[in-house]
Amino acid sequence: MTKIIDSGIASIKIEGRMKSPEYVYGVTKIYRKLLDENRDANKSEIDGLARLFSRGGFTDAYYTGEGSDLTDMLGIRSESDKAQTRKSEINFLNIKPALREEIILDRQKININNIYKLNKPENKINIINLGIFNSVEQSNNNNFFDIILLSPDKFDINYANGIALPPLIFDGEYNKIKLLLEKARESGAKHILIENPGQIELAQGFNSIGGSRLNIFNSYSAKYYSKYLNSLILSPELNLPQIRDIDFAHKGAVIYGRLPVMTFARQINIKNKLKVLQDEKSAGFPVINQGLRDILYNSVPIYMADKSDELDAAGIELRVFIFTIEDKKQVLKIINNYINKSAPEKNYNIKRIK
Numbered sequence: 001m002t003k004i005i006d007s008g009i010a011s012i013k014i015e016g017r018m019k020s021p022e023y024v025y026g027v028t029k030i031y032r033k034l035l036d037e038n039r040d041a042n043k044s045e046i047d048g049l050a051r052l053f054s055r056g057g058f059t060d061a062y063y064t065g066e067g068s069d070l071t072d073m074l075g076i077r078s079e080s081d082k083a084q085t086r087k088s089e090i091n092f093l094n095i096k097p098a099l100r101e102e103i104i105l106d107r108q109k110i111n112i113n114n115i116y117k118l119n120k121p122e123n124k125i126n127i128i129n130l131g132i133f134n135s136v137e138q139s140n141n142n143n144f145f146d147i148i149l150l151s152p153d154k155f156d157i158n159y160a161n162g163i164a165l166p167p168l169i170f171d172g173e174y175n176k177i178k179l180l181l182e183k184a185r186e187s188g189a190k191h192i193l194i195e196n197p198g199q200i201e202l203a204q205g206f207n208s209i210g211g212s213r214l215n216i217f218n219s220y221s222a223k224y225y226s227k228y229l230n231s232l233i234l235s236p237e238l239n240l241p242q243i244r245d246i247d248f249a250h251k252g253a254v255i256y257g258r259l260p261v262m263t264f265a266r267q268i269n270i271k272n273k274l275k276v277l278q279d280e281k282s283a284g285f286p287v288i289n290q291g292l293r294d295i296l297y298n299s300v301p302i303y304m305a306d307k308s309d310e311l312d313a314a315g316i317e318l319r320v321f322i323f324t325i326e327d328k329k330q331v332l333k334i335i336n337n338y339i340n341k342s343a344p345e346k347n348y349n350i351k352r353i354k
């Protein structure tokens with residue numbers, strides 16, 4: 001814990017989703033005490049964590065690389081570990097809630113009807129169309145996009161004018177990617193998409209674009225990144241009115257394409273030719289290779305090609321299209337749909353930005 005504190009980290013996320021109240025209380029109590037006292041956990045505290053649910057019952061196979069079977073990585077709790085969990089007893093009667101000052105809102109000053117209403121923007125926005133492509137073949141001779149991005153290992157100045165960095169860069173490939181960026185810049189590449197704060201230094205000399213994985217969710221975060229980035233692709237979890245209300249000059253959103261769901265630190269072995277993972281409902285999740293890693297994408301794409309007026313009203317300047325498994329013909333169809341404001345075909349499963 002002292003190493004974490006000394007590193008300058010300002011916030012710690014403790015997993016607690018679908019955990020019991022006993023787990024949340026016990027774990028946060030110990031971490032809170034360690035933070036307040038600026039020290040590492042002692043043996044008693046470590047043993048206490050081990051007795052709480054899911055502590056000590058999971059494998060480290062994925063991290064260490066040991067264990068060849070996928071089932072080795074799923075985590076199976078031992079019977080002794082379960083028995084220790086049952087012994088944990090917490091008295092919630094003595095827990096007092098934190099007191100907060102009463103918040104009083106003047107209902108006369110709030111117009112509820114306007115909170116989620118989109119109006120035409122006061123100033124005309126300068127629309128920039130950005131395409132993120134998986135292959136040169138998809139982007140071949142495409143004049144619709146102002147910015148065309150390819151991954152560092154696939155970049156070709158004849159087909160793209162920018163680079164989309166992978167979501168994470170391993171130490172062993174950092175120098176190689178840095179060299180590829182230098183060559184791309186020398187050949188005329190102007191734009192770069194970064195997906196985490198650690199990549200900001202690589203963006204020097206480019207028109208830097210913050211990707212959706214930065215999860216920019218409010219004006220405060222947007223203002224912070226404005227010191228380093230020229231434009232931002234806002235969190236895909238935002239709705240249109242929320243995007244409208246974020247104060248940033250050059251804000252963007254994904255208006256077509258499958259969002260990344262998971263990054264695999266290793267290439268996974270999929271037998272089918274399309275390289276698609278299926279869930280229990282037979283929904284297909286494409287897996288795209290990027291260098292040393294595979295990226296799993298959502299089975300359902302965002303589709304806002306027929307909603308350009310709403311995008312204008314939300315002040316979305318940067319219109320982002322993500323192409324993963326689409327061929328050139330399908331790419332052109334999406335572009336034409338956007339130009340003509342065409343609705344998606346019937347029975348075409350899509351996700352909307354509300």
